[in-house]
Amino acid sequence: MVEKQLKAMFFNGSPRKNKNTAQMLESAMKGAQEAGAEVELIHLQDLNFKGCVSCFACKRKGNTCGGLCIQKDDLRPVLERILEADVLVLGTPVYFSFATGMFRNLMERLLFPIMSYSRDEQTGGQMLYLHKRLQTAIIYTMNCPNEEIYNQFHYDTLLSQDCHFMERMFGYCEQLNAQNTWQFPDYSKFDANLIDLADREYTRQHQWPKDLQNAYDLGKRLVEKAKEQ
Ligand SMILES: Cc1cc2nc3c(=O)[nH]c(=O)nc-3n(C[C@H](O)[C@H](O)[C@H](O)COP(=O)(O)O)c2cc1C
Secondary structure, eight states, rough: OOOOOEEEEEEOOOOOOSSHHHHHHHHHHHHHTTOEEEEEEGGGGGGGGOOOOOOOOOSSTTOTTTTTTOOOOTTHHHHHHHHOOOOEEEEEEEEBBOOOHHHHHHHHHHHHTTEEEEETTTTTSSEEEEOOOOEEEEEEEOOOOOOHHHHHHTTTHHHHHHHHHHHHHHHHEEEEOOOSOOOOOOGGGOOTTTSOHHHHHHHHIIIIIHHHHHHHHHHHHHHHHHHHH
C-alpha cells in the first residue's frame, strides 16, 4: 500500500521573518520534515488580507462554503491548502498580552467559517461545517521573563484561548511557549534598562537551544500523530 504524503503548514504571525517566532517555526518544520511530511512556511506579513468582515455567507442555510471563507484575497488559497493539510502550526509573538493582529485575522478567517451557531441534532454539541481532524499547535514567543510575571499578567488564561478554539474545530492543539526572547541585535543601542540583560543572555545561551529543540520535537510529534489518524 502506498503511504499518503502528509502535508504540514507553518504560519509566522510576526512581522519579522527571521527572528524568534520564525526560528521556532523553522525548527518545528525540520522536525515535521524528519518525520516525513511535506512542509510549507508562510509569513503572514507577505499576504494582503483582512480579518472576518462578518458577511455571514458561511452561516446561511444551505450554504456550500464547506468551512471555507468566501472572501477573495491572498488568504483564500492559503485557507484552502490548510483544509487539505494534516498538520498546522501557528506561531506568533505576544503583543500586549495577545497574539499579533495578523495572527488574529488568520484565526477569524480560518475558524469562524467552520463553526455554526446550531446544535448538531445527533450529538447535541455545536455543529461544524467541516469535519476535518488536524494536528495543530500554537507557538508563542514573548518578552515575559518568568513564570511569576506570566501568571501576574494572566497569560495562562489569555494565551490558552486560541488553542482552545483550535482544538474545538480540529480536534487537537498543543501550546508551546518561548519566553525571555532576544529582541534586538545589540541591546546597548536601545532604551531598554527595564530588561535584565544578564538574565536574558543566560536564557539565550541556555534556554533558547532547548526551546528550539522543543519546537523540533513538536513538529515531529504532530506528524507522527497525523500518521496514526
Ligand atoms: C508591539 C509589541 C508588543 C509586545 N507586547 C508584549 C507583551 O505584551 N508581552 C510580552 O511578553 N512580550 C511582548 N512583546 C515582545 C515580543 O513578544 C517578543 O520580543 C517576541 O519574541 C518577538 O517575536 P519575533 O522575534 O518573532 O518578532 C511585544 C513586542 C512588540 C513589538
